[in-house]
Amino acid sequence: MTDAIDIVRLPGDGFAGRFRAMASPCEVLVDGADKHELNELTALAARESWRIENRWSRYRKGNIVNRINSAEGRPVEIDEETARVIDFCAQLHVTSEGRFDLTSGVLRRAWRFDADRKLPDAGVIDALLSLIGWHRVDWRNPLLRLQPGMEIDFGGIGKEYAVDRSLVLLSAATDKPVMINYGGDLAANRPRRNGTPWQVGIDSGVPDTATPVIRLTQGGVATSGDTHRHVEAGGQRYGHILDPRTGWPPPAAPRSVTVASGTCVEAGALSTIALLHGAQAEDWLRSQHADFHVVR
């Protein structure tokens, strides 16, 4: 597996460990580590990320997500780690008043954010809404039962979870300061050795806006946005984050929301739910006392 890991020298000083996981470029920085040590630590992070990706990928035959989605109404026994994520997502469903929903993935059948960029048929979306909703799910740890035709998808949380898990593992493996950056979702365990914060340029993907530089000493940062995948029709922009209650993107949603928080999963949950608040994104983030940056 180390075949897929690259150690590159950064301009200036030090090295970065790089690999790909979850369709994103992934980077590991360890302040003061030489190439050998960074290679070992990056391998640890990469193995963990690939493990998480394999475990919860919708495309992997035979994994837990595949078994749940092909159970046709039968209950499926859930492993402990997956159960913890389901519990966390169930909590998000409450916190977001139904905006965050593990079962919203079936909307993909109607919305295709690809080259042809057509708006879906409203009738198709209405039909799909009967297959969406955490309230239709019977979750009694360790048994999960979906209605036939329903699906779950951990795509909205997996990358942030991998960031936090990688940081936990690397913090146990080295005394040096560590920063994890998986496709713009970040976490750091402490400032750099000279006491300065880690600095990361976040690509909001929005043309003609300055790349915000994040200064991170400790904790997680996550960004949600529609910048790379959206549909435009009738002069209106439809982002790829969909409100599971309507089947449509929230009206007047920001282009991107970046949140800093104690962990990357928490930051990711806050930024995603904020985006789903559409025009009220900033208000909701303020009500959560969140540390955020919104691009509209």
Next chain:
Amino acid sequence: MQLNDPRRSALAAAALSLLGTVPAVHAQSSDGKSWSFDFATLLYSESDGRVQVVEPKMRAEKGLGNERSFGATATVDVLSGASPNGAAPASKPQTFSSSSGGGGYTIPAYQLPKDPNFKDQRMALELDYSFAPGIGNHVSFDTNVSAESDYTSLGGGGRWSHDFNDGNTTLGLGLNYSNDTVSPKSGAPQPLSQMKPPSGENEGGGEGGGGESEGGEGGGTGDSAGKNKQVLDAMIGVTQLLSPHSLMQLNYSASRSTGYLNDPYKVLSVVDPSATPLSYVYESRPSSRMKQSLYAQYKHFVFDSDVVDFSYRFMTDDWGIKSHTADLSNRWNFGSTQYLEPHLRWYRQNQADFFHAALDQGQETTLPYASADPRLGAFSAYTVGLKYGHQLHNGMSWDIRAEYYTQHGQVTGLPPVAGSALSQFNLAPSLNAAYLTLGFSFK
């Protein structure tokens, strides 16, 4: 940031319980100065009682910090079994003197003659040192020595690579030199001289008069002084990252061997028009060989963790051999700690210009070069294999690889007169072999 909102703290607590209770996977802290050890044992077995090899190997590597590392590898090979001696099958039993200097051996009619006394032990030691003299540069040096009863090799080399284009491109250069000495037990035979019969008659030998001449029962006009061979290899290569998911490597290499390039134990049959053997003569190869090869490798990462690896090599030399090798492997990771790697390889070569299945009477005095060594003949081969690897805790891992090799010879180099009579024999029987490798490493 304030965390006193009740819903916020519920969310923060939920996030922490999601992460906090997950058992941390151990990992040794290291500062690049760790030791690592690898052990592997190869078992190789050819069908029909041919060559068997047991090869244990051990490598230790010590990181010295700042990208410097030192490594030592020790290998032992134990070889035994029977190896084709180059003579053609005949319709009557054939008797040969043994290469090991002992008595002779007799091969039944219609069978491909093999020397059953193929037995040797090889010990090899390699030391290497690598370092990074400046940004994007890597240099390594190695030196190696190996010895078996009739062959010693002393060599060394260096490699330099340079990363540029943001580390997306790597240029590599390598140079290697080795100096080998062949000292056959019965002296090195005069090329194309007649192999003496095994019985005591005509106890000539030792024409070259070496001090440790053992009488030359097998050696013909033996020259017991060691024979020397030098090999110089040079390589230049480029590795280019094509996308975050794929990379390509292109290498050109040239290798020049000079000196004694014969296999002192290989003979050719000299046959009459009815393919009856009249005598056996030792092979004769040119005293230099220039090989050039082009190698291309493409690696593609699938699902960001599985690796598909395809490579192709074309080799050509001034002995007239051209060979093609295509190799495909696919590493498939399952779970976080295990992988399976199926492997397929296809190989084909044509024969050397001086390859002869046997010689007509008189050819041995007119031809400058001749060899019936099957390795210089035309053949194709396939390898099918499967490897399983498992990463254990505490930096330990092990793997097992099983491979099956099958080689099909093509009959070429038939002598003009006896060729049709020789065709009744199976001159190029297939060869099957199995490889089993068990490896273990820890830090």
